[in-house]
Amino acid sequence: MSSKARCFITGITGMVGSHLVDFLLENTDWEIYGLLRWRSPLDNIYHLLPRINARDRIHLIYGDLRDxxxxxxxxxxxxxxFVFHLAAQSFPKTSFESPIETYDTNVEGTERLLAALRKHAPQAIIHVCASSEVFGRVPKEKLPIDEECTFHPASPxxxxxxxxxxxxxxxxxxxxxxxxxxxxxxHxxxxxxxxxAESTFAKQIAMIEAGLIPAVVKTGNLDSLRTWADVRxxxxxxxxxxxxxPIKGAYYNIGGSYTCSVKDMLDTLISMSPKANQISVEIDPERLRPIDADLQVPDTRKFKAVTGWEPTIPFEQTMRDLLDYWRDRIKQGGRFLTR
Structure with a gap:
């Protein structure tokens, strides 16, 4: 790739956006431009702030998909x-309370971005990040889910x-x-x-270990089946x-190779705690969605055939790294919502 290649990441301060920056800094010489709102929390790119301040390959652009x-x-x-459109109102449960904001940000925001790209950078290679949630409620006989599976979305x-x-x-x-x-x-x-789910469970376990909350992990629906991938x-x-x-108009399912229920995921996290024997689990009605996409198992052969990509990070490492992330956050002090 040319040393002058430039990429634009919407949602640079999110989990995926921040890890993408880490990857690109290590594996390319691209100049990276990241879109964020002026009020976006900078926690996920805190480690990059010296480079951002020095304008060392990372440049922040303030904007909003709704403008x-x-x-x-x-x-x-x-x-x-290159464009990675990652920004979104990304929490399904919140979308039930804020559907209009969700539609404006995710649907009209994508239109606004692509219209601007058509005008100013029509040659760019563009990744638009949709979601496996588009498939929604899939009957068991259609598993694993391929790209042609019918859309049956289960949330705004x-x-x-x-x-x-x-x-x-x-x-x-x-x-x-x-x-x-x-x-x-x-992921x-x-x-x-x-x-x-998996992050609030890890956070609660880390808070239990630190003596900040009682030894009870509060959960929503534990029966959903998920295939897990590592963000990296x-x-x-x-x-x-x-x-x-890159193929114009192509669409792909991407996902990991390890499948288990949300309950099994929670059991894995609890087993990694020295306080495992003291921790109990309690369903919290406020954490339940009105309707849930409960079978999320992908067929990723199409994407692998085109790119050669394979997931490499084991599920247990992903869960341990997530738990250690929350342990580190809590050791740093401060106050945390018990959500």
Missing amino acids: SLSMDSAVREAKPD YAISKVGTDLIGRYYGEAYDMTVMTTRMFT TGPRRGDVF DAVRGYYMLVTIN
Whole structure:
């Protein structure tokens, strides 16, 4: 790749965006432009702030997917060769309370971004991140889920990601732009937001170990089946997507190789704690969704055939690294919501 290659990452301060920056700094010489809102927390890129301050390959651009003018300005500034559209209102449970914000950010925001790219960087190779949640409630006989499985979204978030997916494919087909969409299945690891099941479990266990809360882990639905991937494998896959045989309008399922229930995942985390024998589990009704996508097992052969990508980080390492991340956060002190 040219040393002058430039990439634009929306959602640079998120779990995935921050890990993608780490990967690109180590494996490319690209200039990295990251979109964030002025009020976005910087925790996930805290370790990068010296390089950001020095303008050492990382440049922050303030904007908002809900503002067309800021999208136009951001794309003009970034002048990207590669785009990773990761930003979203990404929490399914919140989308039930805030559906309009979710649709505006995820559906119309994607339209605003792609319209700006069509205008200012039509040559860019673009990754639009949809979600496995588009498939929603899938009957067992259709497992594993391939790319042609019918969409049956089970939340406003999932509905918004159907729109994200279709807009990305539309731009690829209608405007001859190299836009590819991915339906990434469950992916996690250090820096995962505490509103997501495995991260809130790890956080609660770390707080129990530190004596901050009683030895009870509060949960939502434990029966859902998930295939787990590590976020560090995911971002390597995203890099391979845009650099190995990019195909206009293509769409791919990506996911890990280890499948288990949310309960089994929780049991794994608890088993890693020295206080495992003291910890009990309690269902919290406030953590239950009105409807759940309960079978999320991907068929990833199409993506692997095109790129050669394979997940390499074992499930147990992902869970241990997530738990250690929360242990470190809590050792640093401060106060934490028990969510």
